[in-house]
Amino acid sequence: MTTAYQKLTHSFTRLHRYQHLMSIAGWDQMTFMPPEGRAARAAAMGEMATLMHRTLTDPQMRDWIAAARSETLDPLEQANLTEMERAWRNEAVLPEDLVEARVLASSRCEHAWRTLRQANDWAGFLENFREVVTLSRRAARLLADASGVSPYDAMLDLHEPGMRSHQLDNIFGAVKTWLPGMIATARERQSHTSPILPRGPFPIESQRALGVKLMERLGFDFSAGRVDVSIHPFCGGVPEDVRLTTRYREDNFTQSMMGIIHETGHARYEQNLPRDWLGQPLAQARSMGIHESQSLSFEMQIARKLDFLTELAPLLNVHFGRQEAFDPANLLQLTTRVRPGLIRVDADEMTYPAHIMLRYEIERALIDGEIEPEDIPALWNEKMQAYLGLDTRGNFKDGCMQDIHWPEGIFGYFPSYALGAMYAAQFFATIRRSAAESDSFAQATDWLKQNIWIQGSRYATDELVSRATGETLNPAHFRAHLQSRYLGG
Amino acid sequence: MTTAYQKLTHSFTRLHRYQHLMSIAGWDQMTFMPPEGRAARAAAMGEMATLMHRTLTDPQMRDWIAAARSETLDPLEQANLTEMERAWRNEAVLPEDLVEARVLASSRCEHAWRTLRQANDWAGFLENFREVVTLSRRAARLLADASGVSPYDAMLDLHEPGMRSHQLDNIFGAVKTWLPGMIATARERQSHTSPILPRGPFPIESQRALGVKLMERLGFDFSAGRVDVSIHPFCGGVPEDVRLTTRYREDNFTQSMMGIIHETGHARYEQNLPRDWLGQPLAQARSMGIHESQSLSFEMQIARKLDFLTELAPLLNVHFGRQEAFDPANLLQLTTRVRPGLIRVDADEMTYPAHIMLRYEIERALIDGEIEPEDIPALWNEKMQAYLGLDTRGNFKDGCMQDIHWPEGIFGYFPSYALGAMYAAQFFATIRRSAAESDSFAQATDWLKQNIWIQGSRYATDELVSRATGETLNPAHFRAHLQSRYLGG
Numbered sequence: 001m002t003t004a005y006q007k008l009t010h011s012f013t014r015l016h017r018y019q020h021l022m023s024i025a026g027w028d029q030m031t032f033m034p035p036e037g038r039a040a041r042a043a044a045m046g047e048m049a050t051l052m053h054r055t056l057t058d059p060q061m062r063d064w065i066a067a068a069r070s071e072t073l074d075p076l077e078q079a080n081l082t083e084m085e086r087a088w089r090n091e092a093v094l095p096e097d098l099v100e101a102r103v104l105a106s107s108r109c110e111h112a113w114r115t116l117r118q119a120n121d122w123a124g125f126l127e128n129f130r131e132v133v134t135l136s137r138r139a140a141r142l143l144a145d146a147s148g149v150s151p152y153d154a155m156l157d158l159h160e161p162g163m164r165s166h167q168l169d170n171i172f173g174a175v176k177t178w179l180p181g182m183i184a185t186a187r188e189r190q191s192h193t194s195p196i197l198p199r200g201p202f203p204i205e206s207q208r209a210l211g212v213k214l215m216e217r218l219g220f221d222f223s224a225g226r227v228d229v230s231i232h233p234f235c236g237g238v239p240e241d242v243r244l245t246t247r248y249r250e251d252n253f254t255q256s257m258m259g260i261i262h263e264t265g266h267a268r269y270e271q272n273l274p275r276d277w278l279g280q281p282l283a284q285a286r287s288m289g290i291h292e293s294q295s296l297s298f299e300m301q302i303a304r305k306l307d308f309l310t311e312l313a314p315l316l317n318v319h320f321g322r323q324e325a326f327d328p329a330n331l332l333q334l335t336t337r338v339r340p341g342l343i344r345v346d347a348d349e350m351t352y353p354a355h356i357m358l359r360y361e362i363e364r365a366l367i368d369g370e371i372e373p374e375d376i377p378a379l380w381n382e383k384m385q386a387y388l389g390l391d392t393r394g395n396f397k398d399g400c401m402q403d404i405h406w407p408e409g410i411f412g413y414f415p416s417y418a419l420g421a422m423y424a425a426q427f428f429a430t431i432r433r434s435a436a437e438s439d440s441f442a443q444a445t446d447w448l449k450q451n452i453w454i455q456g457s458r459y460a461t462d463e464l465v466s467r468a469t470g471e472t473l474n475p476a477h478f479r480a481h482l483q484s485r486y487l488g489g
Numbered sequence: 490m491t492t493a494y495q496k497l498t499h500s501f502t503r504l505h506r507y508q509h510l511m512s513i514a515g516w517d518q519m520t521f522m523p524p525e526g527r528a529a530r531a532a533a534m535g536e537m538a539t540l541m542h543r544t545l546t547d548p549q550m551r552d553w554i555a556a557a558r559s560e561t562l563d564p565l566e567q568a569n570l571t572e573m574e575r576a577w578r579n580e581a582v583l584p585e586d587l588v589e590a591r592v593l594a595s596s597r598c599e600h601a602w603r604t605l606r607q608a609n610d611w612a613g614f615l616e617n618f619r620e621v622v623t624l625s626r627r628a629a630r631l632l633a634d635a636s637g638v639s640p641y642d643a644m645l646d647l648h649e650p651g652m653r654s655h656q657l658d659n660i661f662g663a664v665k666t667w668l669p670g671m672i673a674t675a676r677e678r679q680s681h682t683s684p685i686l687p688r689g690p691f692p693i694e695s696q697r698a699l700g701v702k703l704m705e706r707l708g709f710d711f712s713a714g715r716v717d718v719s720i721h722p723f724c725g726g727v728p729e730d731v732r733l734t735t736r737y738r739e740d741n742f743t744q745s746m747m748g749i750i751h752e753t754g755h756a757r758y759e760q761n762l763p764r765d766w767l768g769q770p771l772a773q774a775r776s777m778g779i780h781e782s783q784s785l786s787f788e789m790q791i792a793r794k795l796d797f798l799t800e801l802a803p804l805l806n807v808h809f810g811r812q813e814a815f816d817p818a819n820l821l822q823l824t825t826r827v828r829p830g831l832i833r834v835d836a837d838e839m840t841y842p843a844h845i846m847l848r849y850e851i852e853r854a855l856i857d858g859e860i861e862p863e864d865i866p867a868l869w870n871e872k873m874q875a876y877l878g879l880d881t882r883g884n885f886k887d888g889c890m891q892d893i894h895w896p897e898g899i900f901g902y903f904p905s906y907a908l909g910a911m912y913a914a915q916f917f918a919t920i921r922r923s924a925a926e927s928d929s930f931a932q933a934t935d936w937l938k939q940n941i942w943i944q945g946s947r948y949a950t951d952e953l954v955s956r957a958t959g960e961t962l963n964p965a966h967f968r969a970h971l972q973s974r975y976l977g978g
Contacts, residue, residue, distance in 0.1 A: 014536055017532055017533040017535075017536035017537070018533075018536065018537075020529060020530070020532075021511075021514050021533050021534075021537060024513065024514050024517055024530075025509075025510050025513050025514070028513055028517065032715060033730060034711065034712055034713055034714055034715055034730060035712050035713075036710070036712045036713035036729060036730065037713060037726075037727075037729050037730030039729070040509060040729035040730060040767075041509070041513075043506055043509075044506040044507075044509035044510050045510075046506075047503055047506035047507070048507075048510060051540075221525070223523055223524050223525045224523055224524075224525035225523055226521060226523055228521075237526075238526070238529055240525060240528070240529035241522060241523055241525065241526030241529060241530070278529075
């Protein structure tokens with residue numbers, strides 16, 4: 001006889017296979033799809049989203065979950081059931097018409113955003129964006145009512161299960177007390193040095209070859225994944241076939257190179273999720289914050305260090321011709337320069353949290369109904385002034401219209417970026433303590449594999465982090481990391 | 490109130506969207522997917538095939554079709570309903586477990602075939618192939634029982650609706666009486682001329698650029714499609730986003746070039762199916778034979794003519810450097826050489842039908858249970874000897890194991906290739922009659938667009954062809970075409 005738990009695993013395997021087709025279609029949309037394919041693709045993916053919602057909210061699902069709770073399950077099955085229930089609950093409270101309306105509105109808004117951002121057209125954007133906010137608030141309210149948290153916290157929980165805004169307020173509140181001062185001190189220190197800039201052009205074919213070399217060195221499995229080009233780099237696909245992307249500029253290779261290293265961190269997490277459980281919720285990455293901690297482990301903790309850059313320098317000489325700028329010490333200076341700027345994705349490690357705090361504060365107020373979409377530009381400017389001393393008035397393109405997340409109806413995701421940096425610093429503090437000699441790449445990735453990657457969603461985030469590091473999230477490690485790297489300890 | 494017909498259109502739109510994801514995943518599988526993605530992809534596509542079968546065979550479908558028959562429909566809706574009913578009937582007779590078993594067995598066999606063919610391992614192949622034949626026979630029997638035709642005819646009908654083997658026997662029986670003699674005469678005539686061979690290498694980047702140029706010239710819409718590389722060239726994707734592929738060899742550009750021209754014929758048909766009906770069965774290509782008639786219209790009727798080759802010659806000079814071999818008259822000789830060979834996909838226009846007749850005779854006997862899989866090699870050799878005078882004993886690789894169709898469980902498809910050549914000849918006989926001056930490219934494609942492409946599946950094949958040419962399929966046009974081209978009229 002098939003148990004209720006087994007029936008659930010079959011349904012989730014089916015969902016995983018549907019998601020496989022969605023992931024590949026989504027990857028294709030960003031990489032190779034010609035423009036006229038857009039409407040048909042949106043319709044096909046929308047249809048699939050509806051089907052997945054319907055599959056997950058099938059009335060039987062509730063009964064199976066209830067029945068499975070009283071079946072005898074081992075701890076892994078129990079953890080899997082917990083994740084199934086979470087996935088089910090988050091979908092079951094949303095009516096199908098709302099799910100469909102959100103897909104359509106955000107697809108329309110995201111598409112409009114692509115041109116409106118270029119045109120710096122905030123008013124035009126607002127017309128499309130209002131509907132996205134209205135529908136997102138409605139979804140957040142339904143999720144909130146079901147879980148007893150605030151609407152924004154309900155959204156946050158989708159990406160960062162267990163995290164609440166009062167924790168973020170504490171974390172970011174503390175960061176705000178020391179970050180502006182630390183940025184000022186670091187900039188003052190760096191004003192005495194001027195790294196040599198590499199001279200381009202850097203042919204795209206050479207950048208591509210270098211990227212592949214680095215991915216191989218960083219352990220990416222090319223028999224189970226690819227790297228391609230897209231305007232907005234991402235790591236997608238499925239664990240068995242990870243698709244990451246980058247973009248190239250002939251006048252600058254570091255952006256693409258660091259982007260590839262970043263995405264390779266995401267990719268190794270995906271490629272090392274628990275194989276025996278693939279297809280089940282247990283085998284999914286723990287949270288977006290933990291996912292980002294892996295990309296930032298690669299990009300910030302591993303790649304921006306002298307031992308890695310010493311290995312990198314000869315590769316740069318081979319691919320771009322010998323340059324003085326490729327001296328490891330110079331590369332370190334280049335990749336750790338602190339420079340407040342308007343664009344989040346171009347931000348350095350130290351100013352990055354400011355970009356996140358700003359977005360977090362605005363999107364929380366927006367979803368909780370404390371502000372309206374038209375209030376965003378003024379708030380954006382006010383906070384950019386306060387955190388980074390930059391004026392963004394009238395510059396919507398490089399201000400509140402710069403990210404794809406809000407146009408796509410994604411709220412509660414931004415904090416994951418900052419949390420990821422904090423988790424990464426905490427992990428590497430532990431790795432350094434436990435390392436016999438140096439924190440070599442092999443030691444570090446073995447630690448990440450054992451403690452994070454193969455754990456999937458077995459434990460709640462707090463437990464995962466405690467088991468790995470002996471304590472729950474402690475932002476002091478991030479501050480110490482910045483201090484050590486930028487203020488010399 | 491929603492009519493039964495409207496309910497049907499909604500279901501078929503949904504199926505079309507599912508098919509969109511399948512097509513893109515299938516295209517990706519052939520072009521970019523890394524090897525380790527195979528199992529997960531097969532599982533995902535198998536799941537989707539099951540879902541589509543289930544959607545099409547939903548018990549409500551029968552009732553809606555019955556009800557729609559007595560609703561007031563205009564002629565186009567009526568034609569759409571006819572196609573819906575055909576699609577439904579062909580699926581409804583197949584139980585889900587048989588559908589799933591066929592997907593699994595053919596996926597396994599096709600995968601094994603890739604290496605076993607290289608190893609010339611017929612015995613190893615047979616082990617995988619038996620199951621495919623058993624399951625295909627079972628499906629053919631169920632389809633046959635429901636429609637009152639023979640099992641093979643039931644398979645044939647899936648690809649070439651309305652066509653029956655007794656018609657093919659007549660057509661191919663006639664071809665057999667004149668083809669061997671015509672091949673001998675053509676070869677004798679060609680023995681007095683020896684075209685100059687182009688000298689390679691032909692850099693792949695130049696071939697790619699030439700291919701894109703030709704596709705543009707042939708009217709391919711790159712805003713709604715792409716060209717990529719795969720081992721087995723095909724035309725896939727969806728009408729809004731047509732994906733064709735080719736393969737390149739540095740020592741030979743004509744294969745890839747003619748392949749691209751061929752696939753562009755398929756692509757233009759897809760890109761010009763009736764836009765207002767996209768998503769409905771009415772907007773699908775009429776049959777595989779008609780589809781092939783479009784690719785062969787481009788490859789054989791348009792491209793292998795002096796006016797096209799005169800336009801091509803300067804392009805070759807630009808892309809590969811000037812060569813005497815690129816003289817139009819020489820190109821015509823090169824592309825119309827008659828040379829019996831072992832490989833179907835490399836065959837010239839005149840010997841090609843022999844490859845098809847051979848396969849047709851074997852697969853019909855196989856599906857109707859007159860022979861067993863182990864009988865194939867001897868029959869293959871016997872027929873290759875009879876039709877083309879070639880010995881294939883012991884050479885399974887370039888003999889009965891050369892095609893992907895049978896390993897994939899596709900039977901009844903091969904005749905479409907020969908029928909396509911015949912339809913193309915018939916269409917161009919009409920185009921020449923109706924052309925004011927010369928049969929220019931624009932005139933020809935306009936005729937094809939009006940008479941074939943935008944008609945979709947509005948008419949049954951016989952009616953489509955009669956309306957376009959004044960008569961149903963008449964193989965005399967194909968014979969006349971060969972005579973005119975190869976025997977000087």
